[in-house]
Amino acid sequence: MNEKVMEAPAAVQAGPSAAFRETLRTYPTIYHLRECARRRLPGFAFDAGDGGVGADKGIARNWNALDAVELLPRYGVAKGLPPTGVELFGQRYGAPIGIAPMGSPGIVWPDADALLAKAAQRARVPYTLSTVSGMSIEEAAKHAPDVFWLQLYRFPRNEHAIGFDLTRRAAAVGAKALVMTLDVPVRTTRTREVLSGISSPFRFTPKMIMQALGCPSYCAAFLRNGIPRFANFTKYAGDNVGLNDMSKFIQGESGGAFTWEDVARYRDIWRGPLIIKGVMHPEDAERAIALGCEGLHVSNHGGRQIEGLPATIDALPGVVAAANGRAKILFDSGVRSGLDVVRAMALGADFVLAGKAFLWGLGAMGERGPDHTIELFIDEMRATLGQIGVRDFLAARKVPIRHNSAFRIA
């Protein structure tokens, strides 16, 4: 892999632009993006991006647990604008915030895949393409050549022929990391998707059409881009396969979540950084490290798979302790501000990702939304670091932290 080390773009280093300050008057926080997305999007599109499993209690637990983490500041030491650039796996990124993999984000906002990838490239933050995205690996690499990661689900048929080929394709176009998702062993019910009538493959119901007609900007974006497809699979299912057959093909090929034996086999063929997504238990951290994985991604899928898990911020300290510096710790689920990013990093994360926050940006602002979401994260990270009186993210780990709900294994 071509490990080009790059600097954060000048715009990120220089601090907030005048355009950002102006947009801040309408969307001062990610919470405002969410409220605007709720009003502006057709109901089904908002639910597709915003909803979780069950009664959304897993989502609420992630949020509440993050909100409860307190950082004790020190004052009296004058500091300049804290830097936000960080290095991860030999790459220099503009900030320790990246875009988590999201399948079919085109339901939330047509052409979301490409818009997210381009914004990530502009800000030099990671963009993770989902296996089941509307954009192919090759297109993602064109839009985000310096920051593109690939996420993989399990396709065990024919000795993992499809999964291995996807991995080779990612290597061929210079993907910077491979992310294996372990936390979707079974399909679960996303309540708001079901109530909205969302199916796989995606089909417009009369109710959805009525909702979409009430949202002119969504309709215009949809007319330009059409129904989201599973672009990575045309190579295997054929170019002329309709959405129905494609969906059946993917269901027939996929099966369960990766086992540790699978991870070992992917480790053999993928030479770049390998990240395991969905690590919550310290023993899983140990297992992944023993297999040579460089990244442990603490995630509960943003509360979309099961409601009864601990908040990821509560599982984080156990994974950090188990890894003990032997792997990089990535973190997501519930992150809605630069303050949340600093909280996670103060508790030992090396890098943070977010999913829904970027979809809210798209829903609120259309194609300019992902840029504003990234800038909000960066601006708030800087303000938080400055406010707690530390120079950078590493120093934030020395700040006294109150975090009473950390998960302890007896």
Ligand SMILES: Cc1cc2nc3c(=O)[nH]c(=O)nc-3n(C[C@H](O)[C@H](O)[C@H](O)COP(=O)(O)O)c2cc1C
């Ligand atoms: C619409 C949507 C689709 C998702 N699809 C995938 C996926 O294809 N693969 C995956 O590993 N995670 C997927 N996730 C989970 C995210 O990668 C991430 O773990 C989660 O969104 C983080 O929580 P947050 O949304 O609170 O930031 C998806 C999340 C959302 C919101």
